[in-house]
Amino acid sequence: MGTILIIVYCVAGYWSVGQTIYADKIRIGTWSNLFLQQFIIGLLAGWILIPVAIIKKLIQRQ
8 A cells, every 4th residue: 555655656646846946848858858857856756746636736726
């Protein structure tokens, strides 16, 4: 059960970084560099970015 929660947190963190920090940005670099940078930021700041991204999505719907 713990492994599933970690995977869900990693995916949600990666998604939230794309929705908040890198929204409407064009990024240039290697695939591994782009992925790893977004993944690491999602792991470190996911606890704050996940709620912000969800709130942002809810506000944009209205």
